[in-house]
């Protein structure tokens with residue numbers, strides 16, 4: 001948009017790395033991640049907070065990054081799906097999603113993984129109902145709901161073992 | 163094949179590294195935003211673009227005044243073309259449906275494009291629009307008038323049989339408008355490099371999209387490339403080419419800069435297709451012992467004014483049961499709406515709902531168990547033509563499903579299975595999906611070290627095509643799945659059919675197997691001719707490829723690497739094409755031109771279909787009318803299962819689709835203005851995790867030696883076919899109230 005609009009300079013931490021970027025004041029965090037930072041793991045399924053495909057964790061809380069401004073990430077810690085694996089080693093949730101066939105087209109998967117990770121960070125031993133309601137903000141149209149719940153249960157069990 | 167291999171594309175998907183259309187980075191893209199029509203019928207009188215142009219960063223605004231004749235008229239996919247509609251976008255002031263694209267704004271940023279799109283002011287001259295089946299101003303036509311090839315299956319004298327039948331059913335059923343709502347939005351990015359156009363768009367048919375662009379833009383097809391390796395759900399919505407793509411290409415050409423469009427969820431309801439509402443009158447006649455004597459089915463389907471879209475589902479229902487007298491008729495009702503399109507099991511979902519509900523009504527009238535009624539009318543042959551089924555396991559599916567469900571404990575009378583405040587009902591219905599196949603081509607390359615690469619422009623919509631194809635090549639060449647790399651979703655690869663009609667696994671695995679067999683033959687010949695080779699002089703049919711070796715029955719073997727050395731080549735590349743039984747010989751030519759020709763289902767000499775049985779429990783709260791589905795069991799038989807894990811996912815996902823279709827989904831129409839009301843994922847109800855019950859899918863084994871060389875039937879569109887009827891039937895069993903109109907809602911039972 002050229003000189004007319006003032007850009008905002010943001011310093012933040014994404015997946016453990018310090019990151020600085022310039023964004024437009026009205027640009028969403030989702031667009032910043034996808035268009036400026038090349039982190040296209042978070043997806044846009046609605047842009048209105050209804051589908052959860054854009055879920056990321058900001059300071060320990062799952063948010064719809066389509067409803068957060070890029071500027072709001074200033075000084076915070078952001079985790080996206082790209083930050084779940086450690087090098088080549090998949091996070092237990094990722095591993096269990098594969099084993100339990102909890103994904104099909106996969107476009108909802110990054111959002112589910114991020115939301116599930118935040119859920120398990122808060123509650124390492126959730127009941128099935130807690131998982132179902134904890135992930136009720138994420139839509140899977142394909143639809144892998146039952147398998148997603150089983151995968152999260154299995155990952156939780158594995159993570160508790162340490 | 164046959165092993166539950168995990169998805170080969172799974173790792174990319176769980177790490178966020180799988181690239182969907184809108185994930186591809188392009189240099190310095192401009193961003194597009196659509197403006198869509200506020201009226202359903204009439205014309206644009208004028209645009210006021212001053213405010214929009216004043217938004218900083220706006221680069222271009224395209225309307226019919228700028229685009230005019232630039233887009234050539236496409237050919238409708240239902241008539242052998244590629245397009246979802248013959249409508250030429252931005253070609254005139256005419257408006258033929260609400261939400262039609264009237265302008266496209268391009269700007270440096272998405273935010274600027276969106277802002278400017280809001281500021282585009284359009285003045286319309288509005289006419290009265292005909293909205294739906296019985297609105298004023300619709301035009302009702304027999305399907306045979308609209309599409310010459312349409313057939314209304316019939317046999318015997320149904321009218322006389324109906325008159326003579328001691329037990330009859332005569333009822334009207336309705337199904338609603340629904341939208342696919344894949345989670346991935348309709349995205350298109352177009353990049354020109356000189357004369358060459360690259361399109362990144364989620365597609366169920368990349369070769370069609372390539373030819374559509376050539377045709378609509380008047381350019382050479384060889385100058386177009388479509389890239390779509392991962393698709394974020396489609397369910398039919400990304401098969402035919404929609405008007406947006408040509409506009410994005412034109413915008414990019416005018417700016418000489420890549421243009422990226424991601425349409426909003428609300429726009430997705432009108433710029434692409436949908437499942438149209440239908441109505442059915444079904445009449446059944448039967449003897450007192452349950453034997454069907456007559457089946458009469460008349461259907462009405464909403465469609466647009468412009469295109470000849472229809473689903474004609476009696477083409478499926480007329481072949482399911484052994485009825486000697488059948489008469490069917492399909493009508494289309496032209497409305498002022500966008501053209502509908504294929505949505506998961508397009509003919510089967512509405513028409514099978516009607517038939518399977520009518521059968522439940524008949525079972526009730528006969529005081530008979532509804533599964534028993536289906537058993538009495540089971541058949542091995544097509545009742546219309548007498549041709550045999552290539553294989554059919556409907557009753558085996560019922561047997562396995564009822565065992566797992568505990569169906570024997572069902573009380574027959576409705577309202578007799580109460581549990582506290584809940585009325586409990588058990589219902590069943592048949593699922594059926596014709597087996598389709600298409601001409602396909604593929605290239606397979608095997609290197610001396612076993613590294614294999616399969617190239618085929620097929621599509622993985624989440625269905626598991628990458629994995630099934632990798633397994634096929636791995637098995638044929640005696641390699642681990644990990645040795646096989648599969649490239650899909652790129653129009654530069656050998657052409658494969660549309661990912662529709664659940665044909666991908668059958669068509670693509672057969673052609674890939676054929677290419678692998680070409681490689682095998684060359685290696686086997688070399689190994690047999692080699693002096694002092696362990697397989698010297700064997701018959702080619704006596705050896706197999708296992709564990710990176712060519713092995714004889716007696717244990718003599720030659721490693722792949724040695725066979726390559728005997729051949730004197732470091733690698734082999736083989737190209738193959740495959741034509742399914744019953745396919746016209748010009749099918750390959752058509753395939754290369756992007757035509758979605760498929761064969762299968764009911765043919766002259768045989769009939770091929772996959773079957774299933776779905777059993778559900780539905781609970782109705784006596785005070786609130788709340789509907790709950792605690793469990794559902796489906797048993798399905800679809801020939802050879804290449805991968806039970808991904809097949810299971812398709813079945814479970816399909817049944818959840820069926821639940822959604824029966825209890826949640828309806829696109830609401832404002833009948834005064836022919837507009838959709840609930841165009842977002844908050845108002846268009848689809849289930850979430852918390853809504854979904856215990857879903858059990860049983861894979862019933864079935865061998866089919868006739869349907870195609872590998873014995874594969876399609877299954878992706880099978881499991882959502884019977885669910886709605888099963889739920890409606892369960893609702894009747896719980897309450898004694900027959901609801902003949904979907905979706906089933908609380909207000910229906912209060």
Ligand code: FES
Pocket residue numbers: 043044045046047048049050051052053054055064065066067
């Ligand atoms: S894209 Fe953010 S919730 Fe759907």
Ligand code: FES
Pocket residue numbers: 102103104105106107108109139140141142143144345394395624
């Ligand atoms: S896997 Fe496709 S939307 Fe969830």
